[in-house]
Amino acid sequence: MSLMKVSIIYDIFSVQNQRFELFEVESTRTFCFLCYLHMLHKYHMFKCPQKIKSLNVEDLDIVLEPGIGWIELNEYLKPYGLFFPLDPGPGATIGGMCATRCSGSLAVRYGTMRDNVINLQVVLANGEVIKTGSRARKSAAGYDLTRLLIGSEGTLGIITEVTLRLQRLPQHSVVAMCNFQTIKDAADVAIATMLSGIQVSRVELLDEVQVKAINIANGKNLPEVPTLMFEFIGTEAYAREQTLIVQKIVSEHNGSDFVYVENADDKEALWKIRKEALWACYAMAPNNYEAMTTDVCVPLSRLAECISKSKQELDASSLLCMVIAHAGDGNFHTIIMFDPEQEEQRQEAERLNHFMVHTALSLEGTCTGEHGVGTGKMKYLEKELGSGALRTMKRIKSVLDPNDIMNPGKLIPPHVCI
Numbered sequence: 001m002s003l004m005k006v007s008i009i010y011d012i013f014s015v016q017n018q019r020f021e022l023f024e025v026e027s028t029r030t031f032c033f034l035c036y037l038h039m040l041h042k043y044h045m046f047k048c049p050q051k052i053k054s055l056n057v058e059d060l061d062i063v064l065e066p067g068i069g070w071i072e073l074n075e076y077l078k079p080y081g082l083f084f085p086l087d088p089g090p091g092a093t094i095g096g097m098c099a100t101r102c103s104g105s106l107a108v109r110y111g112t113m114r115d116n117v118i119n120l121q122v123v124l125a126n127g128e129v130i131k132t133g134s135r136a137r138k139s140a141a142g143y144d145l146t147r148l149l150i151g152s153e154g155t156l157g158i159i160t161e162v163t164l165r166l167q168r169l170p171q172h173s174v175v176a177m178c179n180f181q182t183i184k185d186a187a188d189v190a191i192a193t194m195l196s197g198i199q200v201s202r203v204e205l206l207d208e209v210q211v212k213a214i215n216i217a218n219g220k221n222l223p224e225v226p227t228l229m230f231e232f233i234g235t236e237a238y239a240r241e242q243t244l245i246v247q248k249i250v251s252e253h254n255g256s257d258f259v260y261v262e263n264a265d266d267k268e269a270l271w272k273i274r275k276e277a278l279w280a281c282y283a284m285a286p287n288n289y290e291a292m293t294t295d296v297c298v299p300l301s302r303l304a305e306c307i308s309k310s311k312q313e314l315d316a317s318s319l320l321c322m323v324i325a326h327a328g329d330g331n332f333h334t335i336i337m338f339d340p341e342q343e344e345q346r347q348e349a350e351r352l353n354h355f356m357v358h359t360a361l362s363l364e365g366t367c368t369g370e371h372g373v374g375t376g377k378m379k380y381l382e383k384e385l386g387s388g389a390l391r392t393m394k395r396i397k398s399v400l401d402p403n404d405i406m407n408p409g410k411l412i413p414p415h416v417c418i
C-alpha cells in the first residue's frame with residue numbers, strides 16, 4: 001500500500017507518559033492512524049500506570065486517565081473515606097469499563113458505568129479531541145455524548161480522560177448468606193427483597209454447582225445448594241434493621257441457615273469467595289478446559305422464570321455449568337466449562353449460550369447485561385433491538401468513523417446497511 005505521507009499533525013496526546021503523534025495521511029484507510037489505534041488496543045497500553053489528574057473531595061468526583069484499574073483507584077481513595085462503586089473483573093481499567101458500560105455486584109445500589117461517569121475526553125477518528133460534558137453533576141446541554149460513548153466498545157473514539165462520580169465509604173455494613181432448596185426460591189427472595197424497598201448494596205445468587213466449585217477450590221464446607229449473599233449498608237442500626245427484614249423474607253420463601261457477619265475480616269472472606277467464583281470453576285474441570293462465560297439480563301419480575309428455564313437446560317447438558325447472578329438487577333451469568341479440543345463440546349457450549357439468550361429475549365430481556373457485544377453477541381442485536389435501531393447505530397458510526405478504523409468488525413453486525 002503506498003502511503004502518501006502526512007499532511008497535518010492532527011493532535012498530540014499523552015498516553016502513559018509517552019507521546020504519540022497522530023498523522024492524517026492521504027490514503028483510503030488513514031493507515032497510520034489505524035496502526036496507532038491497533039497498537040494501543042493490542043498491547044493494552046492504556047493499562048500501564050497512569051495519573052490521577054484531580055481529586056475533588058468536596059464535589060465527590062475525580063478526573064483521571066483511563067488506564068487506572070478500579071481496584072487501584074479504590075486503594076487511592078480509601079484514605080479520603082471515598083470509593084468508586086463499580087466492581088467488574090479484577091484487572092479491569094476505567095477506560096475499558098467505560099467502553100463496555102460495565103457494572104458488577106454494586107450496580108443494584110449505585111447503577112452501572114452509565115450512571116457514574118460525569119465527563120469524558122475522547123479522541124475521535126478524525127483526530128479531533130472532544131469533551132462530552134463539564135464537571136457539573138447534571139446537565140441539559142444538548143445531546144448526551146457521554147452516554148453515547150459509554151458502551152461503544154471503542155468503536156466511536158478512544159477515551160483519554162474520565163471524570164467519575166464518587167461515593168462516601170459506608171459507615172457500617174453487614175454481609176449475610178442463606179440457603180434454598182431450589183434456585184427459583186432463591187431468585188424469588190431476591191425479587192421480594194427489591195420490592196420491599198430495602199436498598200441493598202448487593203444481592204448475589206450462586207447455584208449449587210458454583211458452591212461446590214467454591215468448596216473444592218477453597219477447601220470450604222458450604223452447603224451445596226442454591227445460595228444468596230447480601231450486603232446491607234448505612235448506619236449500624238439501619239444496616240442491622242435491613243438485615244432482619246430480609247431474614248424474615250428469606251424464612252417466608254423456604255430459605256434456611258441465614259447467617260450474617262459484621263466483622264471486617266469475616267466480611268472480606270465472604271466476598272472473596274464470591275469474587276473468585278470464576279477461578280473456582282476451573283478447580284472442578286480437567287486442566288485444559290476453558291470457561292465460556294455468558295451473561296443475560298431480564299426485567300426483575302422475570303428473573304426466577306429465566307433462571308429456572310436456563311437451569312433445566314444447563315443441568316440436562318453433558319457439560320459442567322455454573323450459574324451466578326447479580327440477582328437484584330435481574331442479571332445472571334453462566335460459566336460453561338468445555339474442552340476446546342473437542343468440537344462437539346464447543347458446539348454444546350454455544351448451544352447453551354444461544355438457549356439462554358433466546359430465553360432472555362423472549363422475556364423482554366437483553367443478550368448482555370454487562371459484558372457487552374464484541375463479536376460474539378452481534379447476531380442477537382437485531383432480534384433484541386430491531387433493524388431500525390441497528391441502522392441508526394450504523395449511521396452514527398459512519399459519521400464519526402467513516403473509514404471504519406475504530407475497532408472495526410465489532411458491535412454492529414456486518415449485514416446492517418444504512
Ligand SMILES: Cc1cc2nc3c(=O)[nH]c(=O)nc-3n(C[C@H](O)[C@H](O)[C@H](O)COP(=O)(O)OP(=O)(O)OC[C@H]3O[C@@H](n4cnc5c(N)ncnc54)[C@H](O)[C@@H]3O)c2cc1C
Pocket residue numbers: 041044046066087088089090091092093094095096097098099100101102103104105153154155157158159160278370371407
Ligand atoms: C473474573 C471476572 C469477573 C467479571 N465480572 C464482571 C462484572 O461483575 N461486571 C461486569 O460488567 N463485567 C465483569 N467482567 C468483565 C470485565 O471486567 C469488564 O468487561 C470490564 O469493563 C473490562 O475492562 P478492561 O479494562 O479489561 O477492558 P478490555 O477488555 O481491555 O477492553 C474492553 C473493550 O473496551 C475497549 N477499550 C478499552 N479501553 C478503551 C479506551 N480507553 N477507549 C476506548 N475503548 C477502550 C477495548 O478496545 C475493548 O473493545 C468480569 C471479568 C472477569 C474476568
